[in-house]
Amino acid sequence: MVVKVGVAKLGNIASGVMAELLLDERADREDMMTFMATSGTKLQKEDVDRVVSNLKAWQPDFAIVVSPNGVLEGPVGAREDLKAAGIPTIVITDDVTTKKEGWEALKASGFGYIIVKADAMIGARREFLDPVEMADYNGNLVKVLALTGAFRKLQMELDKVIDQVKAGKKGAEIELPKLVLNSDNSTKGEFTNPYALAKARAAYEIASAVAGVNVKGCFMTKEWTDYVPIVTSAHEMMRAAADLCDQARELEKGCDGVIRKPHKKTGEIVSKVALISKPE
Amino acid sequence: MVVKVGVAKLGNIASGVMAELLLDERADREDMMTFMATSGTKLQKEDVDRVVSNLKAWQPDFAIVVSPNGVLEGPVGAREDLKAAGIPTIVITDDVTTKKEGWEALKASGFGYIIVKADAMIGARREFLDPVEMADYNGNLVKVLALTGAFRKLQMELDKVIDQVKAGKKGAEIELPKLVLNSDNSTKGEFTNPYALAKARAAYEIASAVAGVNVKGCFMTKEWTDYVPIVTSAHEMMRAAADLCDQARELEKGCDGVIRKPHKKTGEIVSKVALISKPE
Amino acid sequence: MVVKVGVAKLGNIASGVMAELLLDERADREDMMTFMATSGTKLQKEDVDRVVSNLKAWQPDFAIVVSPNGVLEGPVGAREDLKAAGIPTIVITDDVTTKKEGWEALKASGFGYIIVKADAMIGARREFLDPVEMADYNGNLVKVLALTGAFRKLQMELDKVIDQVKAGKKGAEIELPKLVLNSDNSTKGEFTNPYALAKARAAYEIASAVAGVNVKGCFMTKEWTDYVPIVTSAHEMMRAAADLCDQARELEKGCDGVIRKPHKKTGEIVSKVALISKPE
Amino acid sequence: MVVKVGVAKLGNIASGVMAELLLDERADREDMMTFMATSGTKLQKEDVDRVVSNLKAWQPDFAIVVSPNGVLEGPVGAREDLKAAGIPTIVITDDVTTKKEGWEALKASGFGYIIVKADAMIGARREFLDPVEMADYNGNLVKVLALTGAFRKLQMELDKVIDQVKAGKKGAEIELPKLVLNSDNSTKGEFTNPYALAKARAAYEIASAVAGVNVKGCFMTKEWTDYVPIVTSAHEMMRAAADLCDQARELEKGCDGVIRKPHKKTGEIVSKVALISKPE
């Protein structure tokens, strides 16, 4: 059986950039396939409709809706639409836990969700952010989410859903992830050396603090001479977080303790530590 | 007028991860929209067909086909299909210039192309590559392509096509990019400090050399105890290239010389250097 | 005239370690003298009394009470006692702005205050904190407070009070500082290169975030296997903040832009930038 | 029994900044208390008298006189005064071993002493040293003294004196430390990894060499255009020493070999190595 995983991307977050790649890192998995569509940054009703109707037409076993700020109208509409079509749906978004009402509604709903607190919004000011700065920031953020363990936890949750479909579960029978990724649960079990763990935890905390600084710089500061230093500092924070992750990874290399969990062609996840060893 | 840009991703390369984001880094551009679809890593005829027919249905003003190894049957089929539908099409792919026949055919064709020599294939060995390693490598590669100028050149070429559509050109009237991005043309005009330029050039050369090492490790070495050190070394090379880019960026910060070229809402590209200044 | 500055230290914060040294960095100032006493970490009534009565006996022109958590009974008692003796008194403490009631009382009082938000509490868990770790953490924190500008602002405020005494003001005539040092006002005017400023801002934000992680590790987590990684990560954050400050300083060296403001023997503050130049 | 430790600080050295904190790093020790007084940088007879008479009034079980250049009149007078009052007294100072006469007198005296050769004098030139530079230098020096083991040895010696008082010894019965801290004895037993030890030794040697460069810059060079580069280079040396210490600490983290020796509430010193373990 080949599980069909549908992905709708509405706008960009770093967790979304890699989602389908994380499920099939060597592109040889035979137990699943993905179809992903996006309307880029446009979130008018007609844009969302086009993405969602394409997905529905493909009839995936389950769907993922990835977006920033997953309590806004666009992403909410998309998931309701998929749900109405009987497709089990998981929301992946950046931190919405401070937006009390929308967050309570999401928690109470039948949707799965994975909230990635470290997936901080970018310093989106025209005097600062150009394509190069945007890509560099995302490079740093991808490294932080990968090396702290956040991406692994996200992938593991999605793989659990795929496994349920492979086991014959359908629709509401499928147990969907309900998970807020923070510095505790993202890093858990990902490190051999305890100081590598501490550095990864530190990186996660710093990345999470970036969001507040960028919110201040993008929405709460009027003068451009004031907000440019603020958003610039937020990107320096993310660079520092990436540097801490690099230090953590180097410590793990130093004790030959890097934990690797590749997929087999069958989708089974195997595991290894010593570099010169076979995953089992 | 709102230009419609269609993107088909067939498999993954780092240049593709960011393509549509590079065109609209702050998600506020009003002169264009994108629709992107991908079948993930599956490249069977039916997978490619689904992606392409979705794109055709949307009737984009022009299309981009992003894939690794753009001389293989899958990507070639996709672009022929789009061309047959009268849609001007640009190929973005990693280095195919050593594959003599396919490369000559592409050069001679009516397609546009952007070949990114530094977008090196990953160390795709199961004993080494798991989702975390994959994401970390792509984080490094995104940083290299961003900070050497490769992404800027790619974006500028696509923006030129958008501008032609805005100017009323259609179909064959549109001049498509024909560009092989190397250490010379990627870095040109991107740096204020000449040593930053030299470091970026060095990074580009190292990234380009990664491909050869990964080809050796993935296709030309049989024993796993032999190929694991090889692919591991290739990822260390990419990490060294990212480090050189970081050094280049820090030098540019040091002389307040970072060149920024953001988009305005109208799609116009403005430019600035001193951090505390307005782009013009 | 020689101004007499009395200092009572009750417990330790990094801002206190250096306070009197910041006022006379080369130990040659002739317009002021300091007397400082501390009961170390003991804060029983008799300990505080001994310190305060020693100070009162010396009859300083004004007094400074330095302590962590300056809304607790010990520091509050000390300053009330000094005030009752007619000595103008300034409170220097770490962040109390989240402790609403005490903070409102302090703001409304006649005391001066300097709240240093980045002077984060240490990871005071016995499984982690020994004398070496304590000293190393304080070394990092001193560097952060020095290089972000927080120490300069603190020193400038105290110098303003000294100047008022020299000008003949007494008691309630003296205007005391009322200042909460944050990433905005600490870093203001301290840097020549705008990216150095951004790195210092980033460092200040990270240092400020350390407090929350250490509060979690010291007061809100029960199992030692859980809290040890938390407090360890907080110290990694402070090390990352110190590293960012070092980067900022190196950028300033790179453009020969380090701003220096030494005291003359007379207490006058002079200023210079180019390393090979005379302060004026 | 609660041992009373009196401390007189006359002028500033880095060893003095931390002395009482090293004895009670978590501020919960119940077997001792400290009282410390300082006249800041003023060393007139009346200043020293005020400090010493305050100490004597408190009747400590033993006293510590911390100062730079402990063979000068001020510190010598203070310790003679304390000795005359029957208070066992320990001198902590920076390197006096090259000042032959004073050093021989101190060795032959009944005082205890701890000479810290790496506690190098600062680059005290007005064109260079302002409050920020002063604090940053001390931050580096604190890190060097902490991470090489010098602070541990100093603390251990003081704790041995406290233990003797707790055991009922008094006055001349108490054996006082007589110790010159150098790269050999400071680093001994402080490291798990032999290269970490070597790096710490290297840092100690470099820090010790700083003093000579600053003496040249402060006392033996007349032209300011000549001495500014010299004292600047001395601070670069201390920064390099701090960096070596950081490398040593990171190596120790890498093998989970950081040696920690916290105090219990009772003053007992316990010990541990693996981060996730209980001190015993």
Add this chain to the structure above:
Amino acid sequence: MVVKVGVAKLGNIASGVMAELLLDERADREDMMTFMATSGTKLQKEDVDRVVSNLKAWQPDFAIVVSPNGVLEGPVGAREDLKAAGIPTIVITDDVTTKKEGWEALKASGFGYIIVKADAMIGARREFLDPVEMADYNGNLVKVLALTGAFRKLQMELDKVIDQVKAGKKGAEIELPKLVLNSDNSTKGEFTNPYALAKARAAYEIASAVAGVNVKGCFMTKEWTDYVPIVTSAHEMMRAAADLCDQARELEKGCDGVIRKPHKKTGEIVSKVALISKPE
């Protein structure tokens, strides 16, 4: 018996700078002696003759001819001359394997050879290369060749020849090395930690790629504004390679895994790993 090793250096490569030192690192070996002569950079027939005739006069047991580009007339003449005198001769040179004819001739000849592919030519452009830049580049290259294992393999091969002479072999009886040093064989057996090995492999690959960039900058680019950035980037690549080697060495220190193989006075090679251990 004392083996006589003659060395002719014709021009400079980094492998030659150290050759005789590698054989006797502590200058106490009693089983061999060396005589080396060089005409510096001059390679006229008379210059080569002087060097070679001096060597022949000394009657070494075997000779080494070190030069860049060992298929040129000068080095070829020198080795033919030595061979004609009955002296077994080994060629040490940088990469000649792309110069097909000369390389085939060398392989087929009776000479020994050691080709060091990473011993890349320097960026010999007058606008860039002065004595300081030249020495710094060679410093980096010496570190790369030392820390990747290339120098060890070169030394081991020469020691094997010395051992044969000590065993009584003469002239054509002596088996001479025939070895092309690449990233595989240079690094083999030199590292305890597998990531250190990977970093060394990466460094070797980067160093090998330097040659191509310098050839482009020195021989294939006309405009000085074009070739200066190219040769500058090649030196940045070598600096990055040296940095990777440093990382590899630090990883080995971190696990106390540095492999050391000193000579005894007798010339015997002993071996050790733990720093605090005796070689055996």
Add this chain to the structure above:
Amino acid sequence: MVVKVGVAKLGNIASGVMAELLLDERADREDMMTFMATSGTKLQKEDVDRVVSNLKAWQPDFAIVVSPNGVLEGPVGAREDLKAAGIPTIVITDDVTTKKEGWEALKASGFGYIIVKADAMIGARREFLDPVEMADYNGNLVKVLALTGAFRKLQMELDKVIDQVKAGKKGAEIELPKLVLNSDNSTKGEFTNPYALAKARAAYEIASAVAGVNVKGCFMTKEWTDYVPIVTSAHEMMRAAADLCDQARELEKGCDGVIRKPHKKTGEIVSKVALISKPE
């Protein structure tokens, strides 16, 4: 006219490794030629004789005798021998200024001399020093001597002698260098940025301090468990000095201030600063 420069190397110091290369960094100089001979590490009378008589036979215009510890019998004999043959001779050696008698004799003699205080002896203990460690140490030392300016000053002095010969001076008419290279004169005029100068000065001081540590480890410490950490720490010091030099060079790159002084074919020394400029 082509000046003939003869070089005798007796034993190894880093200053000698590069001496003739520094005079002709691009191997295209037409106004001079060198002949160099060495007996490796052997310094018996017959070894020295062979080297010296080879030199004399070539009749150089002047000669250089390079050796460690240039007040020992071997090097002294060699220079006396050359002098007796009427050849003006310059001694290059590491620090002999502490060896009072020999040093006074050298100063008073007719020989030229260049004493390089930072050219510190290696940690020549068999438990520590193998060929790899030896080469790595020399790599670091070469970088320190190059980047602090020591090599430039050495080269300039030798070039001045060549110029005198070209101007027709002979024998005793030639003014020979008499120079002790220290942190003051080595670094003078070599840097654009004043902090780069300070870092280079710091590096030179540290390198100079290495010698004392290695003397202690090699000659004054008996137990191998004691001296291995000492010589290891000396090599860490040299690595730290090389790191400071690298920082200095990077600062100079950052302000495009690297000073380059290449030779022309004629031997004339030209000069430039901006990377993209012609030397003049």
